[in-house]
Amino acid sequence: MADDLKVEGTPGFKVGEKKTIDEYQKLDQEDEALNRWKASLGLGQGQTVADPNDPRLCVIKSLALEVAGRPDITIDLSAPGAVESLRSKPFTIKEGCTYEMKASFVVQHQVLSGLKYVQQLKRKGIPLGKDQEMIGSYSPNTTDRPTYTKKFAPEEAPKGMMARGHYEAVSKFIDDDNTEHLKFEWSFDIAKDWK
Helix, strand or coil: CCHHHCCCCCCCCCCCCCCCHHHHHHCCCCCHHHHHHHHHHCCCCCCECCCCCCCCCEEEEEEEEECCCCCCEEEECCCCCHHHHCCCCCEEEECCCEEEEEEEEEECCCCEEEEEEEEEEEECCEEEEEEEEEEEEECCCECCECCEEEECCCEECCCCCCCCEEEEEEEEEECCCCCEEEEEEEEEEEECCCC
């Protein structure tokens, strides 16, 4: 299954050299475009909220499914034992509904470059395809912005009698350096209506 979750590269894109926050702030201070990019990352705004005892660069807090007119279905990925229990606790999605996934996360210690979400979907053990969503690059979170939230592109759940049933997924969050920040298995059911 590891190869199924391999990130697809962007032709012609080359990962840049790693720099510290200080190096980014001092980099080409007269370059207006670079200064706008650094401002978009929030470099230098507020006090960092990094946990010095937590070496992780990116901490994925939750993944949610948003459907207009319904409460979000939220998977809390930060609670103890939450990731381990996801596969055995499926949730239900109504066939044909339009939904958006939303990830909440914290970046610590240094700039995170090119965070992506990759998902492999299976039904009855048969691979149904892989989705990849670019989340982006982020500076460490600060008191001004303690968490980041990213909404994915809207999608439509499959519909019809053949689409209804149980699905299993393997998902991971990975960056441009191929650092895997979180990998987990989960499941859901597509039904005629919400339960």
